[in-house]
Amino acid sequence: MILKDVSRNKTKTVFIITLFVIFVSLIVYFVSLIFVKDAFVAVGIGLVVAMVSALISYYECDKMVLSINGARPATREEFLQLNVSLESLCIAAGLPLPKLYVIDSPALNAFATGRNPENAVVCVTTGLLNKLNKYEMEGVLAHELSHIKNYDILLSTVAIIMVGFVSIIADIVSRSIFYGSNRDSDNKAGAIMAVIGLVFIILSPIFANLLKLAVSRNREYLADATAVQITRNKEGLINALTKLEEDTEELKTANAAAESLYIVNPLKGKREKDSIFSTHPNTKNRIERLKNIS
Amino acid sequence: MYILLGIIVLLILTIILIYNHLVKMDIRCKNAWSQIDNQLKRRHDLIPNLIEVTKGYAKHESETLEKVTAMRTGNTLSEIAENSELVSKNLKDLFMVAEGYPDLKANQLFLNLQIELTGTEDKIAFARQFYNDSVQQYNTAIQVFPNNIFANILKYKEREYFKVTDEEKKNVEVKLS
Numbered sequence: 450m451i452l453k454d455v456s457r458n459k460t461k462t463v464f465i466i467t468l469f470v471i472f473v474s475l476i477v478y479f480v481s482l483i484f485v486k487d488a489f490v491a492v493g494i495g496l497v498v499a500m501v502s503a504l505i506s507y508y509e510c511d512k513m514v515l516s517i518n519g520a521r522p523a524t525r526e527e528f529l530q531l532n533v534s535l536e537s538l539c540i541a542a543g544l545p546l547p548k549l550y551v552i553d554s555p556a557l558n559a560f561a562t563g564r565n566p567e568n569a570v571v572c573v574t575t576g577l578l579n580k581l582n583k584y585e586m587e588g589v590l591a592h593e594l595s596h597i598k599n600y601d602i603l604l605s606t607v608a609i610i611m612v613g614f615v616s617i618i619a620d621i622v623s624r625s626i627f628y629g630s631n632r633d634s635d636n637k638a639g640a641i642m643a644v645i646g647l648v649f650i651i652l653s654p655i656f657a658n659l660l661k662l663a664v665s666r667n668r669e670y671l672a673d674a675t676a677v678q679i680t681r682n683k684e685g686l687i688n689a690l691t692k693l694e695e696d697t698e699e700l701k702t703a704n705a706a707a708e709s710l711y712i713v714n715p716l717k718g719k720r721e722k723d724s725i726f727s728t729h730p731n732t733k734n735r736i737e738r739l740k741n742i743s
Numbered sequence: 744m745y746i747l748l749g750i751i752v753l754l755i756l757t758i759i760l761i762y763n764h765l766v767k768m769d770i771r772c773k774n775a776w777s778q779i780d781n782q783l784k785r786r787h788d789l790i791p792n793l794i795e796v797t798k799g800y801a802k803h804e805s806e807t808l809e810k811v812t813a814m815r816t817g818n819t820l821s822e823i824a825e826n827s828e829l830v831s832k833n834l835k836d837l838f839m840v841a842e843g844y845p846d847l848k849a850n851q852l853f854l855n856l857q858i859e860l861t862g863t864e865d866k867i868a869f870a871r872q873f874y875n876d877s878v879q880q881y882n883t884a885i886q887v888f889p890n891n892i893f894a895n896i897l898k899y900k901e902r903e904y905f906k907v908t909d910e911e912k913k914n915v916e917v918k919l920s
Contacts, residue, residue, distance in 0.1 A: 529855055533862030540778060541869035 454671065458600040462607050466503055469611040472652070473499035479645050506610040511563045511570050513610055514710065518560075520550040520572050531578065534587050535571065542594045542679045547571045551578070556700035557693045560710040561593040562606045569597045576698060581689055588676055588686030592712055595675035601668050605709050615652070669730050670738055677742055687739050694732040761893055768881040772902055775874035779905060782870055783827060786863045790834075793856045797837070800847035804840050811837050820903040824871075831864055871905050878902045 478495035482488070506513075525532045532549060539546050547561070547569035555576040563569035571593045573586075581589065596602050673690075677683040693713045700715035708714055714729045794808055801808075811833045817823040838857060841847050848854070882901050885894035 530858050530862075533858055534865075537862055537865040537869055540782075540866050540873065543873060 454668070455600045458604045462600075462604045465604070465608050465611060466507070469506075469615070470496075470499045470503050472615065473502060476645060476648075479641055483641055502614065503611075506614065507564060507607060510606040510610045511568065514562045514606055515550055515570060515572065518552055518572070520552050523549040523551045523573075528578070530583065531573070531586065534583065535590055538587060538591050538594055538679060542591070542598060544569075544594055544598060547594075547597060551575055552700070554698075554700055556698040556715065557581075557696045557713075558700050558715050559589050559593055559712045561596045561602050562710060563597065564603050564606070565600070566597050569602060571597075574700065576696075580692060580696070584680075584682060584685035585689035585692065586685075587680050588682070588689045589712060591676035591679040592672050592686060594679065595672040596668070598675065599668065599671065601672065602710075609710065669735065673735055673739055674742060677739065683739050683742055687736055690732055690736050690739070694736075758893075761890055762897075765884060765890060765893060765897065765899060768877070768884050769899060772874070772877045772881050775870070775877040776905075778870040779867065779874055782863055782866045783823075786830065786860065786867070789856060789860055789863065790830075793837070793853075793860060796850060796853045796856060797841065797847060800844050800850070800853075801840065804837075807833070807837050807840050820905055824905050827867065831867075834860060834864070875904050875906065878904055 474492075474495035476495075477498045478491050481491040481494045523531060528549070528551065531551075535549055536546060544566050547563065547566075548571070550570055550572040552558075552572060552574045554574045556574050557577045557580055559571070559573040559577055561569060561571050571590065573589065577586070577589065673686060676686050680686070690713070700711070708716055709729075711729075713732055790811060794812055797804075797808060811830070817826050838861075841853070841857075884890055885899045885901065
């Protein structure tokens, strides 16, 4: 079951990276056509830029996500109980010890990121540390470790960085079209830029939704179930989810693209509906399913 | 001729697969055991510090303290398991006693040691669970046919579980009547 999920997650990741490389190559190709007359050189530039940015995204994705969310390392001196809990859960799950980070925020949330279990990061908010007891915290940590074990972290992190990258370019291009069109004397270059901008504007919402389809909501249920298997204590996670559900604090640093990473949706307004485009299943449904595990 | 060759190749492949499987199982058991061993050692190292801190506050509890300090080591797995269980029980008693000393409970060093030691207890429990699961799979793997033939050649013996055997449990049990 889990092995199948792991290979599916890896396949989806390859698919997203391939799409990303094709997309970026095309864009860079068109842009370089403005400056370079030779089409082959343009193709070369396009491919190189795309490959390099894909490689950087793949290897640096965890650091990017951490810095987007304003996380800092949780040292053993400052957060002893948290570190000890994570260490013991890793033994139970048979995983190498991930790096531990905290976000200074009163909101209750947690996420995991990284490209594989050897290079994984678990991050919790300080609000979570203050409001949850040891067993509830272990439930949350075990849930995050399950995402690491299932390679959910690779898929969602790569998806977030690449979609984020595309939407940032889209933003820059569309701005430069609207604000820079007056200055542009070269008609041909201006036209190409306009076409690129249009393509980006059309494609970036498609990309964003593709991400949401790729990270299926079922993995949250699966991670909850695996977490119970690790801790052998479902009450901890049930109580933790109840507290997370009742809390009204929003995580302000959470980027809209990164919402799928968190244990519950950090943006409160999006929690109610349970449509095919929502990244998280309704927390009440999750608690209900957990209670049914015998 | 070709059929014979095919059968031989198939046989060799099967042997390689079985051999690798058995070796992997064996290594996993060894790793699982070293994890238990590490945690037992870690606990062993932490306890003197705990005693040192506690001594200053709870002078009248020398009996409880002595119990925790009295270390015994075992030779067989079930002996080690039994002793480990005893240490866990004594530690629990010590932490119970500590509840009655507010000054001790306020000591940061004591609190840290308590977190570390409780964590080590959890780790031992999880490591034991992982070890016993690995041993069960290993024992099954070396007993089924045709694996048992190779297991015999490689001298793979059945492994012992890390748990208190029923006989020893009876000795520990307290008679209430």
